[in-house]
Amino acid sequence: xxxxxxxxxxxxxxxxxxxxxxxxxxxxxxxxxxxxxxxxxxxxxxxxxxxxxxxxxxxxxxxxxxxxxxxxxxxxxxxxxxxxxxxxxxxxxxxxxxxxxxxxxxxxxxxxxxxxxxxxxxxxxxxxxxxxxxxxxxxxxxxxxxxxxxxxxxxxxxxxxxxxxxxxxxxxxxxxxxxxxxxxxxxxxxxxxxxxxxxxxxxxxxxxxxxxxxxxxxxxxxxxxxxxxxxxxxxxxxxxxxxxxxxxxxxxxxxxxxxxxxxxxxxxxxxxxxxxxxxxxxxxxxxxxxxxxxxxxxxxxxxxxxxxxxxxxxxxxxxxxxxxxxxxxxxxxxxxxxxxxxxxxxxxxxxxxxxxxxxxxxxxxxxxxxxxxxxxxxxxxxxxxxxxx
Amino acid sequence: xxxxxxxxxxxxxxxxxxxxxxxxxxxxxxxxxxxxxxxxxxxxxxxxxxxxxxxxxxxxxxxxxxxxxxxxxxxxxxxxxxxxxxxxxxxxxxxxxxxxxxxxxxxxxxxxxxxxxxxxxxxxxxxxxxxxxxxxxxxxxxxxxxxxxxxxxxxxxxxxxxxxxxxxxxxxxxxxxxxxxxxxxxxxxxxxxxxxxxxxxxxxxxxxxxxxxxxxxxxxxxxxxxxxxxxxxxxxxxxxxxxxxxxxxxxxxxxxxxxxxxxxxxxxxxxxxxxxxxxxxxxxxxxxxxxxxxxxxxxxxxxxxxxxxxxxxxxxxxxxxxxxxxxxxxxxxx
Numbered sequence: 001x002x003x004x005x006x007x008x009x010x011x012x013x014x015x016x017x018x019x020x021x022x023x024x025x026x027x028x029x030x031x032x033x034x035x036x037x038x039x040x041x042x043x044x045x046x047x048x049x050x051x052x053x054x055x056x057x058x059x060x061x062x063x064x065x066x067x068x069x070x071x072x073x074x075x076x077x078x079x080x081x082x083x084x085x086x087x088x089x090x091x092x093x094x095x096x097x098x099x100x101x102x103x104x105x106x107x108x109x110x111x112x113x114x115x116x117x118x119x120x121x122x123x124x125x126x127x128x129x130x131x132x133x134x135x136x137x138x139x140x141x142x143x144x145x146x147x148x149x150x151x152x153x154x155x156x157x158x159x160x161x162x163x164x165x166x167x168x169x170x171x172x173x174x175x176x177x178x179x180x181x182x183x184x185x186x187x188x189x190x191x192x193x194x195x196x197x198x199x200x201x202x203x204x205x206x207x208x209x210x211x212x213x214x215x216x217x218x219x220x221x222x223x224x225x226x227x228x229x230x231x232x233x234x235x236x237x238x239x240x241x242x243x244x245x246x247x248x249x250x251x252x253x254x255x256x257x258x259x260x261x262x263x264x265x266x267x268x269x270x271x272x273x274x275x276x277x278x279x280x281x282x283x284x285x286x287x288x289x290x291x292x293x294x295x296x297x298x299x300x301x302x303x304x305x306x307x308x309x310x311x312x313x314x315x316x317x318x319x320x321x322x323x324x325x326x327x328x329x330x331x332x333x334x335x336x337x338x339x340x341x342x343x344x345x346x347x348x349x350x351x352x353x354x355x356x357x358x359x360x361x362x363x364x365x366x367x368x369x370x371x372x373x374x375x376x377x378x379x380x381x382x383x384x385x386x387x388x389x
Numbered sequence: 390x391x392x393x394x395x396x397x398x399x400x401x402x403x404x405x406x407x408x409x410x411x412x413x414x415x416x417x418x419x420x421x422x423x424x425x426x427x428x429x430x431x432x433x434x435x436x437x438x439x440x441x442x443x444x445x446x447x448x449x450x451x452x453x454x455x456x457x458x459x460x461x462x463x464x465x466x467x468x469x470x471x472x473x474x475x476x477x478x479x480x481x482x483x484x485x486x487x488x489x490x491x492x493x494x495x496x497x498x499x500x501x502x503x504x505x506x507x508x509x510x511x512x513x514x515x516x517x518x519x520x521x522x523x524x525x526x527x528x529x530x531x532x533x534x535x536x537x538x539x540x541x542x543x544x545x546x547x548x549x550x551x552x553x554x555x556x557x558x559x560x561x562x563x564x565x566x567x568x569x570x571x572x573x574x575x576x577x578x579x580x581x582x583x584x585x586x587x588x589x590x591x592x593x594x595x596x597x598x599x600x601x602x603x604x605x606x607x608x609x610x611x612x613x614x615x616x617x618x619x620x621x622x623x624x625x626x627x628x629x630x631x632x633x634x635x636x637x638x639x640x641x642x643x644x645x646x647x648x649x650x651x652x653x654x655x656x657x658x659x660x661x662x663x664x665x666x667x668x669x670x671x672x673x674x675x676x677x678x679x680x681x682x683x684x685x686x687x688x689x690x691x692x693x694x695x696x697x698x699x700x701x702x703x704x705x706x707x708x709x710x711x712x713x714x715x716x717x718x719x720x721x722x723x
Contacts, residue, residue, distance in 0.1 A: 116627045123621065124621055124623075
C-alpha cells in the first residue's frame with residue numbers, strides 16, 4: 001500500500017479562523033482542554049480535530065479517561081471553568097465558532113441546536129419535577145411557545161421515543177420509571193427542539209443489555225428520521241460499528257486513528273486500535289487467553305515523553321521514545337493514524353495490520369468466536385465488496 | 390395522606406404518655422416543698438401538713454400520678470398553686486407572646502440563613518464563604534444571654550435605637566383580643582403601636598434566632614454545594630437554561646429538603662431558648678413564666694408547660710414531614 005506521509009493536520013486541513021464549508025455541521029480544530037488541579041495539569045483533550053457533515057454520524061471510542069466525554073462537554077461548554085480551561089482550538093458549529101462565544105449566546109445553542117444525552121439516566125433527571133415538566137421547560141425556552149403547547153409537544157415527544165401511555169407517563173416523576181424509560185425521556189428531551197446535532201455520551205452504559213439494543217435502535221431511527229447529525233461516545237466497539245459512518249479512536253487525550261468505521265475496524269492501522277479490536281472477548285473462544293492490551297492507561301500527570309502509547313505498544317522502536325508521532329494520513333484522505341509506522345521513518349518497520357488477511361488466517365476461531373468483531377468484519381468486508389463492484 | 394396524618398397523631402399519644410411519667414418523676418425529685426414555698430415564713434408543721442393534704446401531696450406518688458393523668462385525660466391541666474387560676478388560662482394568656490418571639494426568631498434565621506448559605510456556596514472557598522463561616526461559628530458559639538445582653542447594651546443603652554425590654558411601650562395602651570401584640574394593634578388599625586411592638590421584637594428575635602441562623606446557614610451551604618454537583622444540574626444547563634433558573638429551580642428546590650428538616654428540629658431549640666430570651670428581655674411569655682414557676686415551686690405549672698411544649702414540638706415536626714412530601718414526590722406517605 002502506498003501512503004502519503006504528510007500529516008493531516010498540516011496538509012489539507014482547514015485554515016484556522018475561517019468557517020468550514022456549508023455542508024460541514026461541526027468542525028473541531030486542534031482543541032485543547034486542560035484541567036488545572038492540585039496535583040498539576042491534566043491535558044484531558046490535547047489537540048483533537050475532527051469534523052462532521054450535516055446528517056452524518058461519528059463515533060468516538062476510547063478507554064475511560066481518554067478524553068471522549070471532555071471533548072463533548074467542551075463542545076457544549078458545560079465544563080466548570082476553572083478548574084477546566086479551553087487552552088486552544090476552535091469549534092465551528094453550524095457556521096459559528098463556539099469557543100470564543102459568550103455564555104449568553106451559547107445558551108441559545110445548547111439544548112436547541114446541540115443537545116446532549118448523558119450516561120446516567122438514573123441521576124440525569126431532576127427527581128422533584130415530572131418528566132413532562134422537564135421536557136416542556138426546554139421546549140418553552142427555545143421554541144417560544146405557551147405552556148399548554150409545550151406540554152402537548154412533550155407528550156408527542158414521549159410517543160416518538162416509544163413510551164406507551166404517554167399521556168399518563170408525562171405526569172410521572174423520574175423515580176416512577178425504569179432506567180430504560182428514563183433514558184428514553186432523556187432522548188425525548190434532547191430531540192424536543194429539533195437539534196442539528198445530538199451528542200450521546202455512553203447512552204447505554206448504565207442500562208440492561210436487552211434495553212441497550214432498544215435504545216441504540218431508537219437513537220438510530222430518530223437520527224435517520226430527523227436528519228440530525230449524531231456524535232456517539234462509547235467504548236462498545238460493536239455499537240459503533242452498527243451506528244455510525246465515521247469513527248475517531250482516542251487515547252490519552254489525542255485522536256490516534258480516524259476514518260470510515262468499516263475501514264477502521266477492518267483495517268486498523270494504529271497499534272492501539274488494533275489492540276482494542278483484538279481485545280473484544282469471545283464466547284466460543286472460551287478457555288483461551290484474552291488478548292488484552294498490556295499495561296494500563298498512563299497517569300495523566302505523567303504521560304510518556306513521546307508517543308503516549310509506546311509503553312503498551314507491540315511494535316515500538318527508539319523513535320517512539322524520542323518524538324511524538326503526528327496523525328499521518330493513511331490511504332483515503334480522511335483516514336489517519338497517529339503512529340510513526342506511517343511517518344517518514346516508518347518504512348521498513350513491521351506493519352501492525354491485522355485487517356482482512358489476519359482475520360482470514362484465523363478463520364476457525366474468528367468468525368464464530370468473536371460475534372461482535374466477526375459481525376463488524378463481515379459487514380465491512382461486504383461494504384468493501386460492494387464498493388469494488 | 391389523611392391516613393398518614395392520623396397515624397402520626399396516634400403515635401404521638403404513647404410519646405406524650407411516656408413523657409408525662411418522666412416529667413412527673415423529675416418534678417417530684419426536685420428539692421424543695423411547694424407547701425413550704427407557699428407558706429413562706431409562716432410555715433408551721435401543722436399548716437404545712439394541711440396544705441400538703443389539700444394539694445394531695447401526702448398521698449403515695451403513684452396515686453398522685455394517676456390523679457394527674459385522670460385530670461389530663463379530661464383536658465384539665467390543674468391550677469397554679471400561686472395564683473389559684475386554671476393553668477390553661479394562664480398559659481393561653483402568655484403563649485401568644487412566645488409565639489410572636491419564636492416566629493420572629495425563625496423569620497430572622499430562615500430569611501437570613503438561606504441567602505447567606507446560598508451566597509457562601511456560590512463563592513465556595515472564597516472570602517465571602519470565609520466570612521459566612523466566621524459569622525455562623527460566632528452565632529453558634531455565643532450563648533443567648535451573652536448575645537442578648539450585648540445587643541441590649543449596644544442598641545438600647547448606648548445607641549438608643551431600640552427598646553431594651555418588654556413587648557410594648559408601657560405608655561401605649563392597646564386593647565387585647567388575641568394577646569398577640571402585632572395582630573391586635575393591626576386589628577385596631579393602631580399603626581404606631583404596631584411598629585412600637587415590632588421594634589420591641591427585633592432585639593430578642595435576633596438573640597433567640599442566632600443559633601438557628603448559624604445552623605440553617607451551614608446546612609444550606611452544604612446542601613447547595615451537594616446538589617450543584619448532581620447530574621441533573623448538568624442536564625438543566627445542557628438544556629440551555631439560564632444560571633438564574635438553574636440555581637433557583639433545579640438546585641434550590643432540591644437543596645431545600647435537608648434545610649426544611651433542620652428548621653423543624655430548630656423549633657425545639659427555639660422554645661428552649663425562649664426561656665432565657667424572655668427572661669433577659671422581660672418578655673411576657675411562657676418562657677419567663679416557666680422560670681417564675683420553677684422559682685415558686687409551682688410544680689403543676691412547670692409540668693404542664695413542658696408537656697405542652699413537647700406537644701408543640703411533635704406537631705411542628707409532623708407539619709414539617711407533611712411539607713416535605715409536597716416538595717419531594719419520592720416520599721409517599723401511604
